[in-house]
Amino acid sequence: MKPKVIIYKKVDRKVIDFVQETCDVTYFENLDSDTYPEFLHSLKDAHGILGSLLKVDKTLLDQAPQLKVVSNISVGYDNLNLPELSERRILATNTPELLNETVADTVMGLMLSTARRIPELDHWVKTGQWKSNLESQWFGVDVHHKVLGIIGLGGIGAAVAQRANLGFGMDILYHNRSRNEDAEQKYGATYCSMDELLEKSDFVCLMTPHTPETEKMMGKREFEMMKNSAIFINCSRGKTVDEEALIHALQAGEIAGAGLDVFTMEPIEMDNPLLYMKNVVTTPHIGSATHETRFKMAMLAAENLVSGLMGEIPPNLIKAR
Numbered sequence: 001m002k003p004k005v006i007i008y009k010k011v012d013r014k015v016i017d018f019v020q021e022t023c024d025v026t027y028f029e030n031l032d033s034d035t036y037p038e039f040l041h042s043l044k045d046a047h048g049i050l051g052s053l054l055k056v057d058k059t060l061l062d063q064a065p066q067l068k069v070v071s072n073i074s075v076g077y078d079n080l081n082l083p084e085l086s087e088r089r090i091l092a093t094n095t096p097e098l099l100n101e102t103v104a105d106t107v108m109g110l111m112l113s114t115a116r117r118i119p120e121l122d123h124w125v126k127t128g129q130w131k132s133n134l135e136s137q138w139f140g141v142d143v144h145h146k147v148l149g150i151i152g153l154g155g156i157g158a159a160v161a162q163r164a165n166l167g168f169g170m171d172i173l174y175h176n177r178s179r180n181e182d183a184e185q186k187y188g189a190t191y192c193s194m195d196e197l198l199e200k201s202d203f204v205c206l207m208t209p210h211t212p213e214t215e216k217m218m219g220k221r222e223f224e225m226m227k228n229s230a231i232f233i234n235c236s237r238g239k240t241v242d243e244e245a246l247i248h249a250l251q252a253g254e255i256a257g258a259g260l261d262v263f264t265m266e267p268i269e270m271d272n273p274l275l276y277m278k279n280v281v282t283t284p285h286i287g288s289a290t291h292e293t294r295f296k297m298a299m300l301a302a303e304n305l306v307s308g309l310m311g312e313i314p315p316n317l318i319k320a321r
């Protein structure tokens with residue numbers, strides 16, 4: 001009998017076909033209040049699940065007694081309770097590396113959009129406010145040849161450093177759990193303490209995973225240490241930032257702006273003050289969301305899933321730290 005698999009995220013037909021070669025697939029394009037009851041029902045005899053961002057905790061796992069593999073279509077895996085999965089001998093997998101370049105493009109996009117105020121000026125043009133020569137009130141600040149501080153220089157952080165240094169002539173400071181000699185050699189990246197990075201950078205880009213250690217790692221003290229002219233970019237996870245402290249820092253002028261792809265609550269609530277600040281550019285957690293990259297991620301996640309269900313060690317098994 002074929003293993004039973006739930007795909008709970010919209011993926012390309014080719015991905016479903018690939019999984020169907022070896023598994024019996026139940027497919028939900030989206031999980032919402034309409035589809036969730038049926039999803040829970042299917043979970044009872046599912047051997048594998050494939051998707052992203054679903055909170056896989058004790059409560060959910062109690063509903064899935066047959067589960068063998070949880071395959072994330074994401075590199076981040078803060079949605080998974082790893083000790084609980086490991087106790088139940090359930091394999092967990094993710095999709096590292098193949099999204100590095102795409103997410104780094106998003107980071108550069110947020111930096112440029114915030115510094116050069118592109119969404120604000122787009123609105124200005126489209127609402128007929130371009131009536132005279134450009135006034136200095138619409139000017140932005142340079143990105144090129146500034147200092148970029150990257151907190152968490154892993155796969156994505158290194159791709160950001162490459163773009164920023166080789167493309168934009170920026171000086172790179174970084175803070176990480178360990179030294180990245182490759183980035184030091186290729187992009188002149190300089191390792192420093194978190195405090196030094198915050199004090200010296202014109203742009204601070206947060207790119208760590210969300211873990212108990214990194215939860216709210218950017219808080220009141222950290223924003224106060226940044227230059228008043230500095231711009232903060234977060235493309236990691238919303239919970240790595242104390243969002244109230246960020247809002248305060250922006251309102252008080254402690255920092256000049258922010259480009260944010262991720263938020264404490266997703267989707268963000270419409271009364272969140274960040275949505276009403278001109279110096280904040282937001283995107284809806286689309287760091288890796290291009291057709292090409294999302295297809296590759298879903299296919300890799302499908303390969304991880306099938307390999308685990310066939311009794312092999314999946315290529316991207318998440319190992320307990």
Ligand SMILES: NC(=O)C1=CN([C@@H]2O[C@H](COP(=O)(O)OP(=O)(O)OC[C@H]3O[C@@H](n4cnc5c(N)ncnc54)[C@H](O)[C@@H]3O)[C@@H](O)[C@H]2O)C=CC1
Nearest residue numbers: 076152153154155156176177207208209235236286287288
């Ligand atoms: N906005 C989006 O759509 C996306 C967000 N992400 C997020 O980005 C994160 C990073 O992804 P990758 O670069 O692929 O991971 P990675 O594992 O290659 O790099 C993460 C880096 O963070 C460093 N780090 C971890 N804890 C730290 C700490 N306490 N202080 C300083 N550095 C620390 C690690 O040493 C590592 O170098 C993911 O875990 C995910 O949460 C990833 C892809 C897309």
Ligand SMILES: O=C(O)C(=O)CO
Nearest residue numbers: 073074075076287288
């Ligand atoms: O891969 C991740 O961790 C994401 O957030 C989506 O690409």
